[in-house]
Structure formats: structure tokens, C-alpha cells
Amino acid sequence: MSRQYSTISGEASAEIEVKRSRFRCDLTRVATEEAAREAIARARAEFWDARHHCSAFVLGPAGDPDSMERSSDDGEPAGTAGAPMLEVLRGAELRDVVAVVTRWFGGTLLGAGGLVRAYSDSVRAAVEVAPIQRRELVTEVEVTLGEDGYVRAGRLEADLRARGIAVLDVAYAERVTFLLGTPGEPGELAAQIAGLTAGTANTRVRRTTWVDR
Known part of the structure; x- marks a missing residue:
């Protein structure tokens, strides 16, 4: 098990627009699956007018038998939202964090590739402004x-x-x-x-x- 890892010291948000669809990513530091799911529920309640609330979270240090990774496409085509979001968190080597991307549909279909890029880019944008904590x-x-x-x-x-x-x-x-x-x-x-x-x-x-x- 690793003896060090990175997380965030607070919350961070970023928003991008792709063909009039808005993608807002909220990053929150969490320590448990329950806390991660509460953060997802808060986004769903706050942005009730959005069509999708896709999510990914990583808990615990790498190599820990109790560590956990989960993702959800929340109605988007399988593999186009949650999994790409999770890959961004892994690539940034962030743990104990949940990413929730809320999408407001802009009327134009993006296709599978477009969705993967949009969900990935929205998480990257939030990671770029997040306060990193070792x-x-x-x-x-x-x-x-x-x-x-x-x-x-x-x-x-x-x-x-x-x-x-x-x-x-x-x-x-x-x-x-x-x-x-x-x-x-x-x-x-x-x-x-x-x-x-x-x-x-x-x-x-x-x-x-x-x-x-």
C-alpha cells in the first residue's frame, strides 16, 4: 500500500459548454461511500433541472484492500460519462474525491466520442482549479x-x-x-x-x- 497520496483540501467547480450543452463538474473531498453518494444527491437536488448527474469517486490509498472506485453514467450511453470521469481522477492521482458532472442538454447530440471528451474535459477543468492536498x-x-x-x-x-x-x-x-x-x-x-x-x-x-x- 502506498504511504502517500493526493486529494483535495476543499471543493472545486468548473463548467464548460459543448454545442450548447453545459457540463458542470463539482469536486468534493469525501472519506466514505456514504459521503460520496450524499454529494451526488446534493448536486441532483441543487441542479434539479438538468438531465444527467454523472459521477465517479475514488476512496482510500492505492493498494489498500478497502479502497473503492465507482462510476455512473446516469442515463448517458454506457461508458461515455462515468468511466471517462474516473480515468481523469486516476490520471490526476487523486483519492478520497468524488466528481459529479451535471449536464444540461443543448439540443444537439454529441455522439459517443463527443460525450467522452466533454465529460473528461469538465473533470479536468475542475481538477485544474482544485486545491491539492498531500x-x-x-x-x-x-x-x-x-x-x-x-x-x-x-x-x-x-x-x-x-x-x-x-x-x-x-x-x-x-x-x-x-x-x-x-x-x-x-x-x-x-x-x-x-x-x-x-x-x-x-x-x-x-x-x-x-x-x-
Whole structure:
């Protein structure tokens, strides 16, 4: 399974016109099939006057046994809408995203080739303006500072971020606790923490998780 992949950090939309037919693509970041289908339903409800709401979505990192790809032609000739849309998402290497292309018919038949190009081009147009976000699989490491933690915390956080280490959370209680994410070996991060804190911090390895970077 890949340890990195790209998604989008927000929504993106684009619209093209082909022989008076309008094609509007809406890209939405989603984490589950249910969320993807909710996005499709929202487009169908918002643009109720359109003839077709074709869709494609990709969930999960490549190689993950739970990853999923789905597409729908929504009444267009088979293979002319959903599958080409899915190919654009694959080509852009985007995951955890749903594309919905809403079509308003302009009165001129486009033919199978014309439909494939139109649906593909509308998704490409949305991808071009979408805010791309990288995700990375990291191991969570909990770091609890010593008695002087409140004095060290600010400088330590700055040093960690400067080294490209993901600071997932900071808790200020009796002791200051950092939750960090490392794509490398947890032992290497523990050694860095020991150096930055003069050996006064305790580290504990937790689970692996995906984070935005």
C-alpha cells in the first residue's frame, strides 16, 4: 500500500459548454461511500433541472484492500460519462474525491466520442482549479515533557515543525504532551526528541494514521 497520496483540501467547480450543452463538474473531498453518494444527491437536488448527474469517486490509498472506485453514467450511453470521469481522477492521482458532472442538454447530440471528451474535459477543468492536498501515513508518537515542559514547549514545537515533523496535537495539563506523526522509524524520532529535550521527555509509540501534510 502506498504511504502517500493526493486529494483535495476543499471543493472545486468548473463548467464548460459543448454545442450548447453545459457540463458542470463539482469536486468534493469525501472519506466514505456514504459521503460520496450524499454529494451526488446534493448536486441532483441543487441542479434539479438538468438531465444527467454523472459521477465517479475514488476512496482510500492505492493498494489498500478497502479502497473503492465507482462510476455512473446516469442515463448517458454506457461508458461515455462515468468511466471517462474516473480515468481523469486516476490520471490526476487523486483519492478520497468524488466528481459529479451535471449536464444540461443543448439540443444537439454529441455522439459517443463527443460525450467522452466533454465529460473528461469538465473533470479536468475542475481538477485544474482544485486545491491539492498531500496525505501521508505516519506513526503517532506521544511525547510527554519533564517538569520544565511549560518552559520548553514553545521552542520544542518550533523546532519540530522546522524539521518537518507533524505536530498533531499539544495538550497542556499537569505535564505538556505532544502528539507527533512521523513517516519514518519511531526510534529515529525518539532520538531527535531526546536531543532536543536533553533526555527529559518520555516517548510512547501509538498507532499509524493518515494526516494532511
